[in-house]
Amino acid sequence: MKDQDIINLLNTVKSGELSVEDAYTQLKDLTYKELGYAKIDNHRERRVGYPEVIYCAGKTPNQIKGIVEYMLSKNCNILGTRADRAAYDAVKEVCPQAEYNELARTITVKVKDAELTNSYIAIVSAGTSDLPVVEEAAVTAEIFGNRVEKVIDVGVAGIHRLFNKLEIIQGAKVVIVVAGMEGALASVVGGLVDKPIIAVPTSVGYGANFGGLSALLCMLNSCASGVSVVNIDNGFGAGYLASMINKL
Incomplete structure (x- = not known):
């Protein structure tokens, strides 16, 4: 969640479009989300400009799938590195639009188009x-x-x-x-x-x-x-x- 997202959320509470309870639900995982086997750093993009990247080596396919499934709820593009075909197959179960680059061993999910640099x-x-x-x-x-x-x-x-x-x-x-x-x-x-x-x-x-x-x-x-x-x-x-x- 970026700064403007937080401002927009608070404005919806101010206008009465969103209850305080619902806003709290969206904000309670602002810093990180505990999944038991992983802590998803929701705050990373606000700190360093880029969302968390999933290093897939050493993680089980189900763990990778669970991380991706949660990150999709945050509306951010997803990159998984050092991923094998089993990890990709698991991710496809929750995200059919995921793409696999076999040579790079990467899984990518483009939720939104990033504005390309001129340089x-x-x-x-x-x-x-x-x-x-x-x-x-x-x-x-x-x-x-x-x-x-x-x-x-x-x-x-x-x-x-x-x-x-x-x-x-x-x-x-x-x-x-x-x-x-x-x-x-x-x-x-x-x-x-x-x-x-x-x-x-x-x-x-x-x-x-x-x-x-x-x-x-x-x-x-x-x-x-x-x-x-x-x-x-x-x-x-x-x-x-x-x-x-x-x-x-």
Whole structure:
């Protein structure tokens, strides 16, 4: 419930359209709702500008369904990350309009259309194998009301591919760079654009990649200025932060 929603509610009480008791019922869960297995943070959108996101890994399908069912009553868009098909099937029982992105492993419910930003976020990936992380970042940014442009498979092994898409990347307000292996793409892009870069190391790579650790360390040690780094495979974190920057 946003500030204007509270004002509107109080005005309906003042005008006599709504009883004090009914208004209390709507306000009693203003901060959070206790479900027993979860406490839904109803206050989060008022505090930070974005509603709570459901991290589905480790939750049962029924728990995820219960959380979604309650959140639908608050008329907010819903994003679930790291979701499998079983979680999606459970959510569909209470929300037939829910959508599942199998590559990103996300569940989304669009209750209302978010007004898209004029500026856009560019998401650049080194290889096709990085696409699950790209998609998670893109879905996150889009449901929060951002325009997204994806530039796929332009890693340093064939860097001429990157230069052909440079105009798109340079036109963005913020750039997400997704790369595995040695993660060099973030440094390359950092030396070509004047926008903040959010680097996402992925777990793509052979043994000495150490599940993304080599890419993470490479990005953290980037000699290009303006490069920040999120956790390995954390497309959601990158999409969320890029949204905040894009809307400044």
